[in-house]
Amino acid sequence: MNAGETGPSNADLTAPRFDGLMDVIRLRRSVRSFEPPPEPLPAEVLRGICEAGRWAPSGANTQPWHFVVAAERADVLAVSDVFVRQADRLVEHCRGFPHVHKKHWLHNSLAIVLLFCDPRWVDSYPVSDHEGWADEYDANNEKILLASVGAAAQNMHLAAAAYGLTTAWLSGGGEDSTAAELRELLGVPELLVPIATIPIGWPHRRADSRYRHPLDELIHWGRWDPERTPADDAVQTYVSGVRRQAMYRGSETLED
Ligand SMILES: Cc1cc2nc3c(=O)[nH]c(=O)nc-3n(C[C@H](O)[C@H](O)[C@H](O)COP(=O)(O)O)c2cc1C
Structure with a gap:
C-alpha cells in the first residue's frame, strides 16, 4: 500500500507481476512430442512442480489430491505403456475423436505425474440434511471436487512451463479400465481416482500458440x-x- 493512503488504490496494482504470470500462462502449451531424455530431472524440480499443485485452491480446503511421480526410467516406460494401450482402445471405440493415436512419444517423458483424487472429500462440501435436496447438492459436490483437482493440475502445468519444460494434459487415465491398470501398476488404493496425468519433457518443438x-x-x-x-x-x-x-x-x- 502506498504511504499516506488509507486504503488500497490502483497504484497498488502489480502489473509487472501480472505480465510475468501471463508470460508463463502463454508459454504453457500442450506439446505431444518430447526430446529423448538427456538426463533425469533433479528431484527438486519435480518437488517444485508438486509444490505448485499443493498451493492450489480447493473446495473447503480439502486438497483432495495425491501426486504419484513416475521418474525412474522403468516407471516412466511402464506408465507410458498403459497410455499406449489406452490410446489403442480409444481409437477403436471413439472413432470420431481426433486424438493422437500412438502415445509412444510418452516414452520420452522425463517424468509422468499422475493426480489421483480422493472422492471421500466430497463430504466436506455442502451435504443436504433435508429430504428432497440431495440432488441440489450431490451433483455440485462432484463439480467442486473436479474443479479442485483441475486447479492443482493447472498450477503444476504452469510450474513446469516456468521451469522451461513442457507438458501435455492427459485426461486419458480416468476411464475405468485405464484407471484400474494405473492403480495396479502404481499400487494405488482402489478408492482413488486418476483425474489428470502430466507427462513432463523437453519439447521436440514448441507450440507457439493455439487457437483461443x-x-x-x-x-x-x-x-x-x-x-x-x-x-x-x-x-x-x-x-x-x-x-x-x-x-x-x-x-x-x-x-x-
Ligand atoms: C481437462 C482436460 C483434458 C485433456 N485431455 C487431453 C488428453 O487426454 N489428451 C491430449 O492429448 N490432450 C488433452 N488435453 C489438452 C487439450 O487438448 C489442450 O489443452 C487444448 O487443445 C489447448 O491446447 P494448449 O493446452 O496447448 O493450450 C486436455 C486438456 C484438459 C484441460
Whole structure:
C-alpha cells in the first residue's frame, strides 16, 4: 500500500507481476512430442512442480489430491505403456475423436505425474440434511471436487512451463479400465481416482500458440450478452471440423 493512503488504490496494482504470470500462462502449451531424455530431472524440480499443485485452491480446503511421480526410467516406460494401450482402445471405440493415436512419444517423458483424487472429500462440501435436496447438492459436490483437482493440475502445468519444460494434459487415465491398470501398476488404493496425468519433457518443438476464442466473445460485462451465446451450428462446426486443428495445431492455421 502506498504511504499516506488509507486504503488500497490502483497504484497498488502489480502489473509487472501480472505480465510475468501471463508470460508463463502463454508459454504453457500442450506439446505431444518430447526430446529423448538427456538426463533425469533433479528431484527438486519435480518437488517444485508438486509444490505448485499443493498451493492450489480447493473446495473447503480439502486438497483432495495425491501426486504419484513416475521418474525412474522403468516407471516412466511402464506408465507410458498403459497410455499406449489406452490410446489403442480409444481409437477403436471413439472413432470420431481426433486424438493422437500412438502415445509412444510418452516414452520420452522425463517424468509422468499422475493426480489421483480422493472422492471421500466430497463430504466436506455442502451435504443436504433435508429430504428432497440431495440432488441440489450431490451433483455440485462432484463439480467442486473436479474443479479442485483441475486447479492443482493447472498450477503444476504452469510450474513446469516456468521451469522451461513442457507438458501435455492427459485426461486419458480416468476411464475405468485405464484407471484400474494405473492403480495396479502404481499400487494405488482402489478408492482413488486418476483425474489428470502430466507427462513432463523437453519439447521436440514448441507450440507457439493455439487457437483461443477472442476475449470479447467471452466477456459479458454486467450481464449476459445474448449475442455471445454460441449458436448450435457454430458448436457443431467446431466438433466436426475445427476441433482437430484447434487441439493440435498452432493458432496461425486457424481463423480467429
Ligand atoms: C481437462 C482436460 C483434458 C485433456 N485431455 C487431453 C488428453 O487426454 N489428451 C491430449 O492429448 N490432450 C488433452 N488435453 C489438452 C487439450 O487438448 C489442450 O489443452 C487444448 O487443445 C489447448 O491446447 P494448449 O493446452 O496447448 O493450450 C486436455 C486438456 C484438459 C484441460
